[in-house]
Amino acid sequence: xxxxxKEPRSKFYELLQAQIHxxxxxxxxxxxxxxxxxxxxxxxxxxxxxxxxxxxxxxAMALVQxxxxxxxxxxxxxxxxxxNTFSEVTELVELALAQEKEVAADIQTxxxxxxxxxxxxxxxxxxxxxxxxxxxISQMTTLLHIIKRANGNLFEVEAHLHRESVxxxxxxxxxxxxxxxxL
Numbered sequence: 001x002x003x004x005x006k007e008p009r010s011k012f013y014e015l016l017q018a019q020i021h022x023x024x025x026x027x028x029x030x031x032x033x034x035x036x037x038x039x040x041x042x043x044x045x046x047x048x049x050x051x052x053x054x055x056x057x058x059x060a061m062a063l064v065q066x067x068x069x070x071x072x073x074x075x076x077x078x079x080x081x082x083x084n085t086f087s088e089v090t091e092l093v094e095l096a097l098a099q100e101k102e103v104a105a106d107i108q109t110x111x112x113x114x115x116x117x118x119x120x121x122x123x124x125x126x127x128x129x130x131x132x133x134x135x136x137i138s139q140m141t142t143l144l145h146i147i148k149r150a151n152g153n154l155f156e157v158e159a160h161l162h163r164e165s166v167x168x169x170x171x172x173x174x175x176x177x178x179x180x181x182x183l
Contacts, residue, residue, distance in 0.1 A: 012113040012122050013072050016063055019106055021077040023060035026099055027053045028079045033092045036084070042154055044161035045089075048143075052096070058175075058182050059129070065179040066125055089154060090147055097140040104133035128174055 009017075034049035067074045086092050107129045114122035143161075150156040175182070 009072065010113075010117050010119065012110065012117050012119050013067065013070075015106075015110050015113050016067055016072075016122075017075065017077075019110060020060050020063045020067075020074070021079070022103060022106055023056050023063065024077065025079040025082070026103060027056035027060065028082045029099060030056060030096070032082045032084045033096060036086060036092060040154075042158055044158040045154075048161055049096075054183050058178050059132075061179040061182075062176040065177045068179065069177075070121070089157075090144065093140060093144045093147055097137065097144055100133065100136040100140050104130075104137060107133055125176060128176055132175075 030049045030053035034046045034053060037043075037049060038046035064074050064076070083095065086095075107126060111123055111126040111130060114120075114126060146160050147154075147157050150160075
């Protein structure tokens with residue numbers, strides 16, 4: 001059994017540990033959104049956000065796997081606060097979009113830290129996540145536009161999601177390995 005290094009972590013690895021928390025928290029927030037949609041009898045929106053939750057969980061576990069692969073200690077954090085109360089549908093998707101933009105900024109900070117530390121493997125590792133965030137922001141922006149255009153007719157949004165499968169591109173073959181395997 002290999003012993004994990006006990007030396008101080010670089011800024012990059014401290015940020016990776018923090019990002020594990022962020023990804024798990026995003027996963028929990030997406031569950032809250034999915035449950036809200038489910039309780040409002042909007043199955044396509046619920047399904048979309050349940051899938052988003054699993055995707056964020058997989059991102060966290062990819063970060064965990066990378067830290068283990070690079071012989072760094074990993075701590076699985078508690079998640080932060082999750083919002084559960086909303087008054088209108090646009091609030092949920094606006095929250096999701098803001099969350100994705102925040103994650104994108106966090107991943108950019110990770111990439112900058114790796115580059116500054118001349119950690120080329122770490123920098124390369126972040127590239128898939130940067131690409132993924134472009135897709136995530138685009139997908140949430142599209143969904144927000146669709147909801148606004150539906151002008152309150154959520155059945156139109158449901159039909160659109162059923163027909164177009166927004167954000168349902170399937171697993172990316174370029175995704176880094178996920179600890180325990182992708183769900």
